[in-house]
Amino acid sequence: MIIGVPKEIKNNENRVALTPAGAKELVKRGHIVYIQHTAGDGSGFSDDEYVSAGAQILPTIEDTYAIAEMIMKVKEPIEPEYGLIKEDQLLFTYFHFASHEPLTKAMIDSKSVCLAYETVEAPDRSLPLLVPMSEVAGRMSVQKGANYLEKPLKGRGILLGGVPGVLPAKVLILGGGVVGTQAAWMAAGLGADVTIMDVSLPRMRYLEDVMPANVNTMMSNEYNIRDMIKDADLIIGAVLIPGAKAPHLITRDMLKDMKPGTVLVDVAVDQGGCIETCKPTTHENPTFIIDDVVHYCVANMPGAVPYTSTLALTNATLPYAIQLADKGWKQACNDNENLKPGLNIIQGEIVYKAVADAFDLPFALVDKYLMDLD
Structure with missing residues (x-):
């Protein structure tokens, strides 16, 4: 198979989809790998490293897509x-369709095959290609939140871990999944007073067992959220519904109950956000302020x-990329039940129900494509 890796052109997006090591593994199996010129520079991988791994360099993004x-x-x-x-053409990437109707309609019109990292799903309902970036984003949410709590950045002027004789900051985490768990570990390690809210009692029992003493759990519901936000210094939105738009757990009217300088970090913003007032921002302009509350909503943290x-991403995606390249997308998705739910749009039809429901668009069963194997 001919594989193309274009340079990311989203604002301040410095990642690349394939490392030289990943390219070498695909080339070893007889596939042709094209890397757009300087695609790896932002991640610290030069064109020469890709060439040494057996890949070929193309000068433009147009050349990469065309071949x-x-x-x-x-x-x-x-x-x-x-x-x-x-x-x-098969596109293997993060899509987050449910929060972006123009993208959804553009991919329908393209009649391409869209296989989304974020909806590849294991039998235990875990999301193996979302996990590594969720781990990074969860840890970064605390790092960024602690930074924006500083007064020059319009925060409350609080040190996350406090000092002897001064209480630490209160961190409220909405969601006890991968993002929430990683955020809690980081915040707890810095000495903060941490509360994780979730709707699953089994998950909260697990978190109670593994978390340090400065992390508490609490049932997530509107009453409890409204009560907890009054004293929180840093609030992290870490809610995920696979492939669907995130629910708004913090609404516009709740901001008035927060202390001036409270910081909100919405890690779910690329799925629509779980904080109503959040809208996607960029690393160039990462924050905005509403009602004296700092919002950090970078969609590609x-x-x-x-x-x-x-x-971290290549470690997770490469085994699946190899299967897709070796077998073609139909056979690979037919053989691997994890890959199958990754299919979101096929040749103009939406085959992932949560995406169709998000925009009230027609939905087709994915099996009709997988039964027709070439």
């Missing part, structure tokens, strides 16, 4: 890329640490 049967990316295509995508993120 490839499978495009491997990190972030969803943005508008300048829509016209480059070919019919029947791991892009700020691209070396770590690229290695």
Whole structure:
């Protein structure tokens, strides 16, 4: 198979979809790998490293899309890329369709095959290609939140861990999944007073067992959230419904109950956000303020640490990319039940129900495509 890796063009997105080591593994299996010139520079991988691994370098993004049967990316295509995508071309990347109708309609019109990292799902309901970036984003949410609590950045002027004789900051985490768990570990390690809210009692029992003493759990419901936000210094939104839009757990009217300088970090913003007032921001302009509350809503947080993120992402995606390249997408998805739910749009039809429901668009069963094996 011919695989193309374009340079990411989203604002301050420095990750790349494939490391030189990953390229070498695909080339060893007889596949042709094309890397756009300087695609790896932001992550610390030079063109020469890719060439040494057996990949070939193409000068432009147009050349990369034009030649490839499978495009491997990190972030969803943005508008300048829509016209480059070919019919029947396989795109393997993060899409987060449910929060972006123009992207959804553009991919329908392209008649390409869209296989989303974030909905590849294991039998235990875990999301193996979302986990590594969720781990990075969860840890970064605390790092960024602690930074924006500083007074020059319009925060409350609180040190997350406090000092002897001064109480630490109160951190409220909405969601006890991968993001929430990683955020809690980081915040607890810095000495904060941490509360994780979730709707699953089994999950909270697990967290009570593994978390340090300065982490508490609490049932997530509107009454409890409204009560907890009054004293919270840093609130982290870490809610995920696979493939669907995140629910708004913090609404516009709740901001008035927060202390001036409270910091909100919405890690779910690329799925629509679980904080109503959050809208996607960029690393260039990461925050905005509403009612004296600081909102940090960068949709590609791991892009700020691209070396770590690229290695973590390739570790997870490469086994699946190899299967797709070796077998073609139909056979690979038919053989691997994990890959099958990753299919979101196929040749103009939405085959992932949560995406169709988000925009009230027609839905087709994915099996009709997988039964028709070439």
